[in-house]
Amino acid sequence: MVTSPSDSERLAPDWPTVRTQLEQLFAGCDDIEMTTFRFAPDGPEEALLLSCPPLTQGLDHNLMRTAIDSLLPQAEARAPGERRPALIAFFDARGPAQRQYDLLETLPAIADAVLAGRTVLLLQGWPRAAGFESRHIAHRQIEEPATEAIINGPREGMVEDLDQNIALLRARLKTPRFKLEFHTVGELTKARTLIGYVAGSVDEPALAELKRRLKRADKIELLDTTALRELIEDNLYSPFPQYRVTERPDVAVSAVMEGKIIVMAEGTGTILICPTLFTDLFQSAEDYYQRTVIATLVRFLRIGAFFIALTLPALYIALSDFHPELIPTNLLLTVLDSREGIPFPALLEALMMQFFFELLREAGIRLPRPIGAAVSIVGALIIGEASIRAGVASPIMTVVIALTGIASFSIPQYELATALRILVFPMMLLAYALGGYGLMIGYIFMFLHLTTLRVLGRPYLSPLAPLHPRLLLDVLLRAPLRLRLRAARRQRGGVRP
Amino acid sequence: MKGRAALLLILLLSATGGLTSCGGMELNERAFVLGIALDLDEHQQYRVTTQLYSSGQERSDNPATGNVINIVSHGASIGEGVRDITLHLGRKAQWGHTQMLLIGEQLARSPRFREALDFFYRDDEPRLTLRLTVVKGEAGPYLEHHAYIEKSVSRQARNIQHISKKFSGKTTERNMLQLALDLHSESGIAVLPYADDTGNRETRIYYKGGAIMRNGRMVARLNAKQMPYYLMLKGDYSSGFLGMPCSDGGSSESLEILALQRRVKLHPQGEELQVQYSLQISAIARELSCTALRTEQDAERYTARIDRYLEEQLDRFSRGFMEQGLDVLALGDAVHRRYPRVWTSWKPDWDKRLPRIRPRIDVQVHVVNLGLEGGTAVFGEDTH
Numbered sequence: 055m056v057t058s059p060s061d062s063e064r065l066a067p068d069w070p071t072v073r074t075q076l077e078q079l080f081a082g083c084d085d086i087e088m089t090t091f092r093f094a095p096d097g098p099e100e101a102l103l104l105s106c107p108p109l110t111q112g113l114d115h116n117l118m119r120t121a122i123d124s125l126l127p128q129a130e131a132r133a134p135g136e137r138r139p140a141l142i143a144f145f146d147a148r149g150p151a152q153r154q155y156d157l158l159e160t161l162p163a164i165a166d167a168v169l170a171g172r173t174v175l176l177l178q179g180w181p182r183a184a185g186f187e188s189r190h191i192a193h194r195q196i197e198e199p200a201t202e203a204i205i206n207g208p209r210e211g212m213v214e215d216l217d218q219n220i221a222l223l224r225a226r227l228k229t230p231r232f233k234l235e236f237h238t239v240g241e242l243t244k245a246r247t248l249i250g251y252v253a254g255s256v257d258e259p260a261l262a263e264l265k266r267r268l269k270r271a272d273k274i275e276l277l278d279t280t281a282l283r284e285l286i287e288d289n290l291y292s293p294f295p296q297y298r299v300t301e302r303p304d305v306a307v308s309a310v311m312e313g314k315i316i317v318m319a320e321g322t323g324t325i326l327i328c329p330t331l332f333t334d335l336f337q338s339a340e341d342y343y344q345r346t347v348i349a350t351l352v353r354f355l356r357i358g359a360f361f362i363a364l365t366l367p368a369l370y371i372a373l374s375d376f377h378p379e380l381i382p383t384n385l386l387l388t389v390l391d392s393r394e395g396i397p398f399p400a401l402l403e404a405l406m407m408q409f410f411f412e413l414l415r416e417a418g419i420r421l422p423r424p425i426g427a428a429v430s431i432v433g434a435l436i437i438g439e440a441s442i443r444a445g446v447a448s449p450i451m452t453v454v455i456a457l458t459g460i461a462s463f464s465i466p467q468y469e470l471a472t473a474l475r476i477l478v479f480p481m482m483l484l485a486y487a488l489g490g491y492g493l494m495i496g497y498i499f500m501f502l503h504l505t506t507l508r509v510l511g512r513p514y515l516s517p518l519a520p521l522h523p524r525l526l527l528d529v530l531l532r533a534p535l536r537l538r539l540r541a542a543r544r545q546r547g548g549v550r551p
Numbered sequence: 552m553k554g555r556a557a558l559l560l561i562l563l564l565s566a567t568g569g570l571t572s573c574g575g576m577e578l579n580e581r582a583f584v585l586g587i588a589l590d591l592d593e594h595q596q597y598r599v600t601t602q603l604y605s606s607g608q609e610r611s612d613n614p615a616t617g618n619v620i621n622i623v624s625h626g627a628s629i630g631e632g633v634r635d636i637t638l639h640l641g642r643k644a645q646w647g648h649t650q651m652l653l654i655g656e657q658l659a660r661s662p663r664f665r666e667a668l669d670f671f672y673r674d675d676e677p678r679l680t681l682r683l684t685v686v687k688g689e690a691g692p693y694l695e696h697h698a699y700i701e702k703s704v705s706r707q708a709r710n711i712q713h714i715s716k717k718f719s720g721k722t723t724e725r726n727m728l729q730l731a732l733d734l735h736s737e738s739g740i741a742v743l744p745y746a747d748d749t750g751n752r753e754t755r756i757y758y759k760g761g762a763i764m765r766n767g768r769m770v771a772r773l774n775a776k777q778m779p780y781y782l783m784l785k786g787d788y789s790s791g792f793l794g795m796p797c798s799d800g801g802s803s804e805s806l807e808i809l810a811l812q813r814r815v816k817l818h819p820q821g822e823e824l825q826v827q828y829s830l831q832i833s834a835i836a837r838e839l840s841c842t843a844l845r846t847e848q849d850a851e852r853y854t855a856r857i858d859r860y861l862e863e864q865l866d867r868f869s870r871g872f873m874e875q876g877l878d879v880l881a882l883g884d885a886v887h888r889r890y891p892r893v894w895t896s897w898k899p900d901w902d903k904r905l906p907r908i909r910p911r912i913d914v915q916v917h918v919v920n921l922g923l924e925g926g927t928a929v930f931g932e933d934t935h
Binding site: 374375376378379383384386387389390391393394395396399400486487489499 | 559575576577578579581583585604606618645647648650676678702706
């Protein structure tokens with residue numbers, strides 16, 4: 055990396071000052087190693103090797119050896135006084151052929167290089183330094199992402215190494231149309247981030263808008279891609295997610311092929327997919343690895359799960375408090391039997407049980423796995439069984455809350471499930487105040503909000519509203535490939551497998 | 552815009568806190584009515600027996616009780632009687648789940664029956680799908696028994712009505728809406744299910760035929776034997792068993808009717824109405840005590856005998872009521888529908904015209920299974 059240096063940042067011409075400058079720069083950084091060499095036992099000239107061993111661990115390639123092996127024939131042939139100029143000439147001309155290196159001219163560049171895992175070689179009397187690529191950090195192996203398990207299909211998941219992640223994507227998209235644009239953010243983390251898209255498929259206005267927004271990201275100290283989501287989201291206070299998260303390369307690739315933009319960052323395997331529309335949240339990678347009828351039915355199931363997770367407790371409250379005549383008589387009698395003697399109104403009972411359930415869920419996520427199992431036992435026994443026996447909650451309410459919970463688990467996007475966890479509470483209050491009418495008001499407000507929501511300039515509810523019937527083939531249904539191919543031929547576009 | 556929507560939402564939610572469930576009521580603040588029995592007491596006032604569900608937990612020691620309580624109230628009007636239920640219970644009565652309305656025969660035959668039903672037609676809670684039954688004697692005591700299987704005797708009565716209409720044809724099925732429609736039809740006749748007690752000194756509901764209603768009161772009865780013929784001619788018969796006496800007069804055979812198709816043709820000829828019923832019945836021979844089926848001719852003779860027997864019975868049944876001037880088969884409606892102009896001139900003296908109508912009835916029974924396909928007739932083979 056040859057930068058255009060300002061005078062103050064240049065390496066000092068005299069060797070002792072260079073050494074002092076470097077020692078000051080890395081004072082207190084005990085993980086930085088500085089090794090001094092002498093060219094020859096008789097020579098006064100010194101060379102300095104700078105590196106950060108934790109970043110180069112396990113590297114079995116001896117860089118100095120490489121350099122010196124290439125150097126020896128030249129050095130030995132010369133008289134002692136000529137050796138140094140020969141060496142400098144050698145490095146200036148990028149001598150050691152086996153290993154690529156950068157020429158560094160300033161102190162900050164040297165610091166950056168060392169901290170990025172390079173090994174930096176300085177020679178006395180040479181106003182530059184050579185930075186050898188030697189970064190080698192142990193990373194997690196590629197494994198199946200725990201949060202996006204599937205039955206059929208590729209099992210690779212993203213890791214924390216950005217280059218490895220890029221490799222996973224590039225290996226699947228062998229076209230120069232797949233663009234990856236790097237950008238470094240953060241003053242301390244200096245994390246490499248990138249946006250990826252397929253030129254020609256991508257929605258250009260959305261891409262321009264995203265780039266404009268990510269310009270503001272420079273000051274963000276990034277540990278995970280999700281730190282960028284607030285820049286991507288149009289409405290921060292909406293409960294509905296306007297981006298999607300994946301750790302699966304196949305999902306990311308299929309998204310960019312559909313014209314989406316992915317955002318990745320160094321140090322995390324989380325990929326943000328944007329703009330994500332409402333209907334995208336009901337899709338799972340596996341839909342495309344299953345038979346079309348099954349996949350379509352499963353999508354319907356998820357849509358059903360959405361409404362259950364959003365309204366079931368509220369519906370129960372509305373029916374029992376306002377419209378008991380709508381409950382089939384035999385069911386009503388059973389409900390009556392179970393409700394009799396419960397000291398709380400239906401709303402309080404529902405709020406309480408839902409609250410307990412949320413508590414359990416939260417506790418279960420954070421705890422280490424062996425203790426997590428204990429939580430679910432406590433939850434099932436104490437909250438479920440014992441609260442019914444104690445007469446605090448009715449069995450039917452437990453069924454309602456459990457069904458709501460299961461429905462929210464069956465929504466493939468965790469972010470949407472979280473949104474529903476929040477929305478279920480106002481729905482319950484509305485149902486308690488106004489019954490079925492309240493539920494309707496709740497739905498009207500929700501749909502009003504959804505229809506006004508836009509993501510990177512696109513309506514959140516499209517292709518439902520505004521309606522694009524052809525796109526619906528792959529939204530509500532998972533139409534057979536043949537059908538979609540025909541539709542694609544008409545549009546002259548590609549099609550997802 | 553967004554701000555305003557949010558503001559509205561906040562207002563609405565805060566209003567939610569303010570309205571402590573204004574229209575809503577917890578389930579255990581209500582009492583659900585399962586059955587109602589209406590009678591006239593000795594002062595010619597209404598006696599309303601209301602059967603309510605009482606949730607079962609504290610009564611779980613005796614599950615056979617069916618978890619119901621009956622409350623008897625009196626009043627010059629039904630509303631007056633009904634209002635008193637709250638005084639007994641401390642819960643609001645909810646009428647939406649009422650399974651059965653039992654009407655004592657005395658009330659059904661009195662002109663006050665119309666007023667009594669008016670309450671149920673005008674109130675918003677009882678449904679128009681509420682089933683009705685006219686019972687012999689007083690209706691109240693019928694609710695005092697425990698149900699056999701169901702949670703309440705009201706529910707049981709409703710189920711018996713439905714199932715026996717469907718599988719035996721011994722009674723009919725009528726709800727409030729159908730009753731209103733029937734009474735307002737041109738012929739103005741409705742047939743309600745009629746129940747008797749089982750006879751074992753127990754007032755348990757046992758459906759036996761129907762009650763013929765006219766001008767909002769009961770005027771005659773259809774007995775359990777007439778009921779299947781009524782349903783057949785109305786085209787309302789679904790399935791059931793039919794007994795057929797043997798020629799010796801002692802024993803009897805039975806036939807299971809699986810399906811029945813009815814067609815009516817009618818056209819006015821001068822001042823007379825020509826009516827032609829044709830019935831196509833598929834049936835299974837169930838018991839043969841005086842018939843031997845060995846050859847095809849035997850089978851033909853057997854079928855012809857059934858045809859003849861049914862034709863006779865149906866003819867006798869239809870004439871019987873027509874001679875009384877009761878248009879049980881709603882022929883008046885059919886005339887009105889097809890020949891509205893004729894009907895306007897006939898309507899005033901329809902009662903007098905009715906006895907002159909001689910419907911022609913043609914029955915064709917198709918015995919789909921003589922009972923031999925399923926195996927060997929062990930006893931019936933060589934009887935004759």
